[in-house]
Amino acid sequence: MYVSKIKFLLLFLVSQLFWIGAEAQTGLNSGLHFNSHEVIQDERTSLDLTPNEPLSIKEKLILDFDIRFRPGDGYYGYIFKMLGKESVPIDLVSNLASETENFWLVVGDQSVLSFYWKDLGGAIYNEWVKIKLVYTPELGEFSLSINGIEKKTTLKDFTKLKDFQLVFGSSKVPEMLNSDVCPMTLKNIRIHDADVLLRNWELKKHGNGLVYDEVKTYEAEVRFANWEIDKHIYWRKNKKIVMPGILGITSTPSSDSIFIVGLDQLKLYNTTSGEIATFSYQYGNPFPCLDNNLVYNSLTREIWSYSFDTVAINKLDLKTFKWTAAPDTCPEPDLWHHIRLYNAPENEIMTFGGYGHYTYKSNLMTLKDGANSWDSINKSSQVPPRYLSSMGWLDDQKVLIFGGYGSPSGNQGINPQHYYDLYSLDLQSKNIEKIRELKDNVPPFTPVANAILSEDKSSFYTLIHNNINYNTHLQLAEIGISKELFRVYEDSIPYNFLDTKSWAGLFLNTSKSTLIAITQSDSLVEIFQHAYPPLLKSEATQIAKGSTGITRLLYIFIVAVLIIAGIIAYRKYRKQPNPLNSTDDNPLPPTTELLGLQENKTASIILMGGLQIYDSSGTDITGQFTPTLKQLFLLIYLSSILDKKGISSELLTELLWSDKSATSARNNRNVNISKIRLLLEKLSSNLHLTHDNTFWKIEHDQTVYSDVLDSLKLVQKLKSNLKLTEVEANRLLRNSAEGSICPSVQTDWMDQFKADFTAQLLDALMIMIHRTQDHQQITRISDSILKLDPLNDEALKMKCLSLFKLGKKGQALSAYNQFCKDYSNMLGQEFEIEFSVLLNEG
Structure with a gap:
């Protein structure tokens, strides 16, 4: 078996000859992930862009790159260290968690330009950020911009610096020694001399310890690399x-x-x-x-x-x-x-x-x-x-x-x-x-x-x-x-x-x-x-431009030998445990996808089908609401979005604490209002409990998702004779398929909210069903109507007709029989319209 496998792999390698050096597919991960404080100093990542010769600039140095910061494993460290003529350092340093400076540019012995997170609109983690450094030697002018926000300074003592060494992350270069590495990922490092592109390191494909720029194949040395593209090659135990x-x-x-x-x-x-x-x-x-x-x-x-x-x-x-x-x-x-x-x-x-x-x-x-x-x-x-x-x-x-x-x-x-x-x-x-x-x-x-x-x-x-x-x-x-x-x-x-x-x-x-x-x-x-998509190792391997065909064939031969050696080694040692890292089971809350929320993690208030509340990180905090807090929250929130005006303190007291004395009721109301306010602050900074001396209201912007508020906006659009987009229609059907608001909350005041909202939703769904000729869509809308109004015979008729026209006669009859059963159970009498008559009425 192993002989045949080796033959197959050799044949397979030959078939891949023409793929070597091909462009990577779109949608691939790219960038160099830097080991930072989560590992010992000796294993932190280094990217030396000038290992063989300094970078020479004639007119103007322009260095720009994309960077992504991550939280949680140390915040202080150098982004890059640059050494100019006569050993003048030009360093970009970060302290992502600092309450003062978060980024500062050091020239010589002084910090000359600095940025705060607030300059950038807040801390930016796990997103690509653009940084650009411009140095004009003749003027001694330095400019640093982050995401297009620029700061400048002129230093007359630092002119005519034209030859540079440049290292990102950890550095073993004498006079540039560094082991403090910013927790970052880099890609698309470009260096210009005025308008002339000198270097372009995309940091996608790579070699073993080397990566080449796209202009003239200049080498950069990498130590302790974690290449993002390698995630398309190797399995990781999760x-x-x-x-x-x-x-x-x-x-x-x-x-x-x-x-x-x-x-x-x-x-x-x-x-x-x-x-x-x-x-x-x-x-x-x-x-x-x-x-x-x-x-x-x-x-x-x-x-x-x-x-x-x-x-x-x-x-x-x-x-x-x-x-x-x-x-x-x-x-x-x-x-x-x-x-x-x-x-x-x-x-x-x-x-x-x-x-x-x-x-x-x-x-x-x-x-x-x-x-x-x-x-x-x-x-x-x-x-x-x-x-x-x-x-x-x-x-x-x-x-x-x-x-x-x-x-x-x-x-x-x-x-x-x-x-x-x-x-x-x-x-x-x-x-x-x-x-x-x-x-x-x-x-x-x-x-x-x-x-x-x-x-x-x-x-x-x-x-x-x-x-x-x-x-x-x-x-x-x-x-x-x-x-x-x-x-x-x-x-x-x-x-x-x-x-x-x-x-x-x-x-x-x-x-x-x-x-x-x-x-x-x-x-x-x-x-x-x-x-995804997966890659062969050869598809992520960077070969210097200008390599001869013989070099490529030699490369293929080496890869083939390595694979065969790997198979033989695997045969001998396959019983050894796998060295991939693993993590223990860590029970956490359910996913937002399961509960019908938007795919992106966002603060969310879900009422249809049952109360579910998620904070901005996607964590379910519903359990932190006691039964009293749930009722208080629902009263204020539904009064805010359905009645618009909110609810008074007197009515809150009457509905929730009518069995207590005036003083005790007021104290209970104030204590629970304070608890609600703290929970809402935890939910989102964009969600507020307000009181205008008359009414309590809960208000928020669209960064907080609410299925009821979302549905009301779509209902209003339909009632204004506007057409819903396909995405909006699917969203309204998804919401309505969950059923009424908080079915487990059974109180008189809640029944009124449910009835008002359900009536609006049913009106909108009937508008939708009469506007479409798509029988699949009619079936979906009918299901939503029947979820909200199980005895709606018009929805039953349209559903059965659509199923019948789709050739699903058995499903049509099953839907009719289920309706008849529910009708009899709820009303204590038989549904009088026969199946054949129902279809003929259509």
Whole structure:
């Protein structure tokens, strides 16, 4: 096996010859991350731009670069040290946490120009900042600008400095020694002499300890480098989680949230922030099936647990953390390592393949919500029986099915083999068509369950491993759909494959452009990250311009030898533990994506479906509001945004403390008002509790997101006969799909707020539904109306008609039957309009 792998890698390297020196793809991370105070002095990063000869300037020195500061690991340090003629230092120093100067330019023995964060509008962390230094030798004039804000000075004692040494970060150069490094990342360092560009270090691709400028290939030396582009090459271990009783793993469509589902609890991993939250179920539990029988319903934001032995779908509400059932048994799995998805247009679970009782399967299984049975279609005439396949979305109507391990007959004992064929499955017709098959010169492997479509849709990514071995490893592979392509990326992840005891998956966080690999073995889950799109090492290697073809071939030969040596070394030492860093499980609050907020972390007030309050860092602080504080907050806030004028102290007292004496009620009100004020300050500096001697109000600007206020603005736009954009329409539907304001708060005063707001929302939704001819959109709007008004027969009629015209007659009938059931339960009488009559009325 290893001989064939070496042959394959050599063939693969030859196919990459023409890629060497190619331009990097767009969307790649770039920059040099400087080790700062988080490491010892000897390991701090240095970038020496003049290791061989000084930089000579004739007219005017212009140095500009992009820099990104980070908090948390020391704040003081040099950005750069420059040494001019006669050993005159010109240094840019930072102290990011100082309450006085934050940046200052040192020339000779004095600080001549300084900046404060307030000069720049506040502290700027984790964003790219532009810094520009200009020195005019004839005048002795120095200019320093940060993000376009400029300060100047003229020093008559420092003229005609024209030869410079320049080092960023740590310096070992005599007369420029430094170990205090600013916590920063740099890119796009440019040096001009007046209008002439002398140097341009992009700090993207790089060599080993060297990086070349783009003008004349001048060398710069780098020590202890952390290249941002390398995140596209290497996997980094992000988390290690130990959780007994794991039943499976699933994720949201954008993979912002990944759910690790156990028998008694669930862990939610936010792939954007790296946070982990742990939740115990408030009622019930999933089916105790060990073959990952889980999907995420993106429409209802529920996790669905299923068993092939029953048609009842067990649903977890991610707001209440209650399952609809509490099953205690599950039959021995007959479909180990089947692939699965939630088919939203049909509101169904779909699975394919699997293995059990010495037999491989090729059945396409579907279960609609509320159906009486699983539908099973034997596809063995089109796709040989198998398990350990991969599935991924091709478009809205089709999915890919790739590879696996099985046998033509399905019998484990007759000619089991690896499959490298690729199919497309039409979700509506359930037809499967073969696209292509990989050629024979591939090493034996099976893919993981998930396939990720490339941006141009010409290929897909998955993780592959040799399922014959226990001590194996996962490697990222790119496989062509419409073209002949099979590319394996060099870095790997250790993986102990023990068939029914292990599982691995690949996810893509689309907002962060990050690939997430997850391995699970019994109760151990390990999570790895990799920047997207992935790169081969050769694609991130910088070769000096002007290198000859022979030099390039020599480079390829060296890379080939190194890879072969790496394979041999890996074979010998693959049982050794992986040296990548890991972090312990750190339970933190849930993600904003899960709760329907905007993707960016922002201070947020969510009322629809239940009260949820997040501060500007995305931390859930709802738990800090006691029941009394919640009611006080809701009274003032809803009075502010629905009544506009706010609420008086007298009415607050009457509604919340009517059972107390006047003095006691006043004291209670004042104490709780003070507590609310402190909580609002913690929530956002742009949110204020005000009192104008008559009314209490809570006011904020648009930096604080409010789903009710957002919805009201969209409602007003519709009522003004203005058309909503697609984004606005989706936002209003998303908000309204959550249901009424704070359904758990049951008081007379709250009922009035709910009724007023719901009436406005329903009016707006009816305007929307009558303005569109899109049956998919009509169905979504109808669902939102019925969520707010379950007995709205007009919305029912439009929903059934639209589903019928979309060819979803079964769903139309199911929607009608559910409405009739709810109608009877609520009103105690039968719904009088028959299904056929309802459709004919349309």
